[in-house]
Amino acid sequence: MDYDAQGREGNKRVFQRLGGTPPNDNKQKVCYHWRAGKCNRYPCPYLHRELPPPPSQSTNGVSSKRPHGFADDSGFSGSRQRTPNFNSSSTWGRVQGGGVGGPRVKMEKLCNYWVQGNCTYGDKCRYLHAWSLGDCFSLLTQLEGHQKVVSAIAFPSGSDKLYTGSKDETVRIWDCQSGQCAHVINLGGEVGCMISEGPWIFVGIPNVVKAWNIQTGMELGLSGPVGQVYALVVGNDLLFAGTQDGTILAWRFNAATNCFEPAASLKDHNLAVVALVVGANRLYSGSMDHSIRVWNLETLQCIQTLTDHTSVVMSVLCWDQFLLSCSLDKTVKVWVATESGNLEVTYTHNEEHGLLTLCGMHDSEGKPVLLCSCNDNSVRVYDLPSFSERGKIFAKQEIRAIQIGPGRLFFTGDGTGQVKVWNWLAEPAAIAQ
Template sequence: MPISSSLSARLGAGGAVPSPAPAPTRWSPYARPSESRRGGGGGGCTKVCRPPLRLEPATARLLGAAQKAAASRSSCGKEATASDVAAPTLRRRGEQKSNPKPAETNEVLPVEESRGTGGFSFLCTLAGHTETISGISMPMGSDKLYSGSADGSVRVWDSNSGKCVDVIKMGGKIGCMITHDTWVFVGIPKSVEAWNTRTGMKLSLRGPSGLVCSMTIKDEMLFAGTADGRIMAWKFPAEENDSEPVSILIGHERHVISLSASATRLYSGSLDKTIKVWDLKTLQCIETLSEHKSAVTSVLCWDQNLLSCSLDKTVKVWAATESGNHRVIYTHAEEHGLRTLFGMHRVGSTPVLFCSLHNSNRIRLFDLPSFGEMGELSSQKEVKAIELAVVAGGLLFTGDGAGELKVWRWEPATPALAQTPAQQHCASPENSD
């Protein structure tokens, strides 16, 4: 869908975001390179590869500038729900405004204690979306945070002040959103919209017949899972706007709602209860994993293993055998179905696995590989989108079914939880299903 012609100017270059060594790093269904490519065009170009952004303003709008921040500490202990959080709220713990606020203004609370939250402390809520947040993006070299929602809008937030500075109407429900280098990709019905936050370039990738539900990018190929069970593959960067897919991967019978890529394989999770394994060179399905008994809601590559979760209330850890096929080596059971997996590396310690629960307002945090419990994060409703900003302070963002975008801070001084002896190492043969 075309976006407003003023988008190029509004996206801008933004200030560079520092990435000190101690900051945690992310691992998730799509890989983010450790540094930007030369030229900033997302495709390794040393100069601008396409003409400047020229779009049709009649089909979409940008709504207004940032609202006036008027939030202050609540006297009744409710959570923050303001879309216009003052800069000190995000930058310094415990700092509060002393001026009274109007009764109708949303409230901002001080940072919550990190006890029971796996080392994360709550900062604030960014309000504005009215439906499920389906993607969160923080491109490299940008001081803007992007959130996409089923309400059909992408909200642009200033990461220093917490203010919503733009609302981009996409003209349809947003099924997913990812980041790669300086690019933001937005999956909507019948297309993937992509724009470069550094250069302002914009692309529309055509081909899907329905909603784009999941995306990942690997080896200059963009893959998009759709509601009709197909996976579209485009060469990226595309040579022209309105590019058609170079390949269509067919095999799933229902929505492809999660994609993850390893060095040589693409994994797709579907509502048809299966995970399909695709060879990245041939783009052929080489294996179908059918151990889950309900919809597979998220797949995630971790080290040499594959993690998957399902509405069958399990997280499964898969490993490749000598023959190249996959088998389950560990199953973790929950009391609820599971919706989203996300991972974070901690410097000098073991990784953290985030598991959001289906039809619940909780995200469970586990130490890997022990699956030792680390704590929980809460929201209003089920969380679909999780993103980590690799900056000083380690900001984490969670988006839920109520349209609530929460900001958390990772506290690196929190001692790492030791592995639980009672939990079996997921790579041990005796853990096999």
């Protein structure tokens, strides 16, 4: 997969890791205009984020010595099974010198004429002529082929193939070295979701979950879903599927028969289940009924219903000891367990637009960041836990799928059917101000 979107950018392997050593923090400096919320320089030579606290300080109300971040970018850090303690003095939404929410970076507007390829102002245009804003990541290449919205992306561990699913009823398999589409699978139904787990690729389409073993070539169809399958996740040796009728179905793989057998059917939601995540021996499900349900993975019983969102819960994500959720109600909510074990909202981040999906990953320095796709055709990139804005990604239509890749790569898929490949850049040391 070469960096050659315009045909003249050279031949850099997408999966080639950038070299270089981490910058010396002593030489970094935070932009004071950004701290005041009014920096309009692009690119700005100074940091648009706060420097990390000294090792002796604590973050998120817990010791900084404690491992913290995404576990495989999907579960609780360190796969902790204990119940986290509620801490009202956590640093969510706070940065040095700022109040709740922190100073926001002044973001430029994407030039609509440039998007259409006919802006006559060129470099003199006051609007942005780029698919991203910020100096922490760069666009490597674009993958063309899907005819409708890209609804799912999967990158199996250790594979040299990228899988993308679309509402055009196909899954495309891309060769990561050449950047070419190696194979197109016609499914006969819109792809609602897709995940990879071990040697398996699971794809949710109306009324069935398709399963492929990429090592043996085995193909299976898991029946039982009613309507579209919107979400898939694996936990406690079970495959869970969130369906259009509000049911969560579970299958267990039987090695003796070499097939997946029905294991459970969870029916507490009133409307479609569109988001699933597993963490700390819990299954969390987000639904069109505006609720999040918490399920015990051992008993498969619903142990709590979270009703703080006022619209569809589009995505749920586990990070450290927290649960994050986003909704069309224009909020990201951060949940933490009280001493009783129940989850409560400890912080609410407000956006100007409805939110579609969340993705957590680490930047080039190993610091946690959150990617929030909004229905204004953009993705906001935030530091955690401060929610200080790091940058912004733009698209012609809504970005419905975000997936982590190897090294510093990540992928986005939008409503036009385009898949973009992005790379996190090493943080440059800021010059003296």
